[in-house]
Amino acid sequence: MADYDVIVIGAGCGGVSSAAILAHQGRKVLLLEQSANMGGCCSTFEKDGYHFDVGASVVEEIQPLEIAFEMLGTRFQDEVELIPCDPMMSFIYYDGSRVTYPISIEETGRVISEMSPEDGQAWFRFAKYFGGMTETIMKGFLVSPATGIADMMRLLVKTPELMKYAPLFVMSYQDVIKKYFKSEAVQRTMSYQSLYLGLPPELVAGLFALLPYSEHEGIWYPRGGMIQIPAAFVRCGEKAGLEVRSRARVVQVVVRRGRVEGVVLEDGSEITAPVVVSNINAKTLYLDLIGEANLPWLARVGMKSYEYSKSVPMVYVGLDYEPPLEAHHSAIAVSPGEMSDYWYNNAMKGVLPDREFGLICWPTKSDPGLAPEGHHVLNLIPEGFYELAGTDWDEQKEPFLERTIEYLSSFAIPGLADHVVVKDCATPLDFERRLLLPKGAIYDLQQDIVSQTVFRPSARSRSVKGLYLVGNSTHPGGGVPTTTASGVIAATLINRYER
Template identity: 25%
Template sequence: MSESIVVVGGGLGGLAAAIRLAGKGYQVRLLEKNERVGGKLNIHQAAGYTWDTGPSLFTMPWVVRDLFQSVGRDADAVLNIVPVDPVCRYRWPDGTLFDHRASLADLIAEITKLDPRDAGGLFRFLAWAERIYTATAGPFLLAPFEGLRDFITPRFIRDAPALDPLHTLDQAVRRFFRSPYLRQVFDRYATYNGSSPYRTPATFAIIPYIEFAQGGWYLRGGMYSLARALEQLAHELGVIIERNSEVTQVCITDGAATGVQLADGRLVTADRVVINADALHALRHLIVPEHRHRFTDRRIDRYEPSCSGFVLLLGIDRDYPQLAHHNIFFSADYPAEFRAIFDLQVPAPEPTIYVATTARSDPEHAPTGHLNLFVLINAPATSVRFDWQREAQGYRDLIVRKLTHLGLQDLEQHIRYEHRITPADFADRYRGWRGALYGPSSNGKFSAFLRPPLRSPDVRRLYFVGGAAHPGGGIPLVLLGGRAVATMIERDTALA
């Protein structure tokens, strides 16, 4: 008889693990706290508008295709993966504009407008970042990773200098680009894992490398179509999915996970447990202290959280032709933003603002002549230094005024629907540790290797997957985490 698996949480990592395990014959039950699966990849619909409320850019599409192929399915039969051009439109307070174009020729033309010398800098940067990607992809992204010992191989020793962990991303970017505008563009990629470009190691240059080398994509119908497709695939493979089923504790007997306790009093037994909740939240709240000697409360508290986000979902009754699908309105003082977020632990008074409008690619996401604006500002994780319940309205007003000043004329007067999401909401709805979007930050030289591991070091038959665990946050990484956990369980089952 095959082993039974319970997956706690229906985020993308949990769904990926469940699909792969069910495809191998395991009996899988997935328990989701909320009314929908998808985790932070979610959806909000109101007043004729539709918003994706989580990841808005699709990268590394081969990861999704690999997941479907692993169970004999074709991702392109159910997902309409289309390129985005421009991948992103960047604006600065002085009026400078830069489009990250999808074609190389158009991209070089855009870079040349800012500084002709930086066209060559782009090629040098990509060649350098490719060496980092080549050195890290195998042991860190594509294989089950259990700690630095997996990395210390003859190839790692040979390639170690290329990883450049002793310099920050900003320091590395400055070696290749002269334009202050392009430096800010490439520094921004540190926020893809919720970190600061002035503290995160240069190793994370693989993030812009992947986007520039492999492209930026969108899922026609909305990003949430991925969650729907994975849920349907899981159903077809026999995964039992229960929504509105919050887990309150992992049951442990003789040092091994044996099931979970639910808020409604039910006990679900299983041979193995996979936790797709935020790993730091789960360690602290789902596992009693006597069973987590390596992850004590004190150790958990020492993790610096990644940034969170302040989100405005705005239904607008007019068009702003200057907006592309993805837009960045940069601040004039980028270092000050990250000092506010990570050092002062307060929202930046002059923040960079991200605005997405999927109506550019999916017109049905807004009434004719209207736009659906997803507005995201990097914000600190929750702390005693800022009360979102008291201060959210004022910060919202600041953002709307700034967008108006930056060209969205009379924005306040054209808002027909509005919904906001604060770091406190991310903490409550998704049980994100301190509302962080990506679990621990990657601001330390070796922090990428110190995330909560995929297999519990304290409890046998207990595993973690998701943005707070290895290898990190973002759609492709959590899907790869699901692949790694499924591989680990297969190996562990064979050895049992």
């Protein structure tokens, strides 16, 4: 008799959603998290009265979250208070000027027309095309398994409209943006989102050019910080009997005769279960926790072939003034060419750029309760990478933190450096140590086109029976809604195959 029906390793969004759903469906579930906190990259911490989000800063495309909470017999909006973020994004150019896009498609068209009438017209064609695509994707793609060719065929039968978008698989994100928008100033406002995939626009598949459109479908911030989402899953799961243990690091997944039998914790104790759900990096899972000896050669080779995804440093600042920004999210307006240049000459060579760019998140614009009255919080996400030539992040952490504050003060957030009351920084090395993300990889594995859907590690393991994957490492990849979708998929598959 096993100790539990299911053991879930890791309390990221994929882990907490799958654990809660499986508990709600009547299984005896144990959730093991190595850190003291729930949520992994979707979490919030407090420092001197200021609340900072660890990584994720908003949610978009919330349908998978709505589906997951429906499966728990409740509503996402009843469990988490969602604050709409409008404007969608403010873009800050290197000369300090800015362009701000509202959520409204119409209003955005007007703003773009002021920069380029031709591109203003193109915006409406772009929005119409990708509006249809978003609907199609939400209808079937995100919460459907992609464990093999049969799943993909089922998906195509369910959503034949997907075929209409086939050309986007042979175009790059950059091709699509340049096809629609001719003004360089406008292209700069459409390019940043390719970094959500961790790559510059020329290396991202064309279908992801939907991102600058899809953000107009709505952006939300949970009151109280991003932690509220995983906390709601844990709360619902616990009501159904879910058992949660924090500070419980799994060091081995026990596999005998090709089937999981449980896990071993750092203190040497073994806990048994016929089903294990992994929310950790798939390479760590297969190559370290299961071990190469327990894998067929093809699985060993396949797993080693995956590249790690990008990593980022984060700078957290508490301020005693209201920063001169216009939206919850602002991005430095970089051109596709500058992003490629950064990729080849900085990221690939380990050389930090002179001119940083990235995302500025201003959560107290949406939820003032995250800081003392009249004070504010900014979470800054400059682009970065794990390997630094001739140095490392421990050495660079303090200078990087100071440089980022000075640099953003110089054109993007005037006055910033004079108003910092609290500051902190999480480097890629910190992400690796705190959340056990190898190489600080925030999406676990690269998200290029050859590592998506059936090419990503399967949600139902092909080499170990009883083993299921959730989170960044499996379909549909990184993001709060998408990793929650993976939790829904795993629960669906476990119900299908593990009676």
